[in-house]
Amino acid sequence: MGLLYIVPTPIGNLLDITYRSINILKKVDFIITENIKHTLILLNHFSIVNKLLSLNTINEKKKTNQYINILKNGNNIAIVSKAGTPIINDPGYILVKYAYRNNIRVVPLPGACAAITALCAAGLKANQFCYEGFLPNKKKKCEKKIYSLRKENRTIILYESPKRLVHTIQLIKKNMGVTRKITIAREITKKWENIQKGTAEQLLLIINDDIYWKKGEITIIINGAKKNNKNIISSRILKIFNIIKKETSNTTAIKITKKICRLNKNVLYNKIIKKNIL
The missing domain is CATH 3.30.950.10 (Tetrapyrrole methylase, C-terminal domain)
Structure with missing residues (x-):
């Protein structure tokens, strides 16, 4: 049973490829690529000579079983995308899924994304x-x-x-x-x-x-949206509550504070009374 290597390639600067990636691309039996013409530029730059196989959104389903059989016959394969880390927004997901189904080891390499x-x-x-x-x-x-x-x-x-x-x-x-x-x-x-x-x-x-x-x-x-802080009792609200409660009961103070600050009564009750913020 062969190994399926997931090999990231540079997203622009060719020097961003790792030594390990170059070594794997040299030693595997086949390289599966999204774009043969584009991958050849990379391989030629690093003097890598290997057999290239195609895998894209059009032929992915048709070719996957063929490549699984190549792996089952003991051949090692590296999959690369046009640029960056394979599988992420690129073909290859089905191949990896089928590799696991057939007990073929998948070896991911770190790299550009x-x-x-x-x-x-x-x-x-x-x-x-x-x-x-x-x-x-x-x-x-x-x-x-x-x-x-x-x-x-x-x-x-x-x-x-x-x-x-x-x-x-x-x-x-x-x-x-x-x-x-x-x-x-x-x-x-x-x-x-x-x-x-x-x-x-x-x-x-x-x-x-x-x-x-x-x-x-x-x-x-x-940037992510700011979290809703409606349930947070500010120091200003506490100050208002403390002034009012000096002249009345806690229950009435909560009701008045709620109206002044436009807050939910339960929020005030849970934060002030239950947690003993007095």
Whole structure:
């Protein structure tokens, strides 16, 4: 039984490939690639000669069983995508799933990924995030998706086409508000890499008349929504409550404080009485 290696390739700068990745690509029996022509550029650069097999969104289902049989016959295979880490937004998921079904060992290698690389440089919280990939192509579905993410507290990572970038930023502004912080990264790791941070309004001023933002690969990082703090009792509310309770009972003080601060009575009761904040 052979091994299936998942081998990340550079997303721009060829020097970002690891020594281990080069070694694996040299020694495996076959390399499965999303784009043979593009992969040959990488292999030629590092003097790697190997047999290439195709796997893309069109032939994935048809080719998977064929490649599983090659692995079952004891051959080692490396899967690469056009750029970055395979499987993430690229073909290969079915192959990996079938490999596990057939007790074939899957060996993942660490490496380049546009989403993570852009996130590191976004200047936004990176301890919790969600990856949404490409937004739907149809305008209504695209806006619906952005609207559904408006209350997401985690940092949001999107991929976008440069042709739709302005429209997408406009939708973020419309559905998430004018103050939401956004970072856009273009052509990460390449010599014309460009990273801009600001509100939707600020970014639109930058990209609207810049022809360079009309091409290349774009990653959008959106700051998560602020958590709802309606249930938090502020020092101001406590001060109001303490002044009122000096002249009346706790129950009446809660009722009056509720009206003044427009809070739920149960919130005040749970926070002030139950927790003995007196």
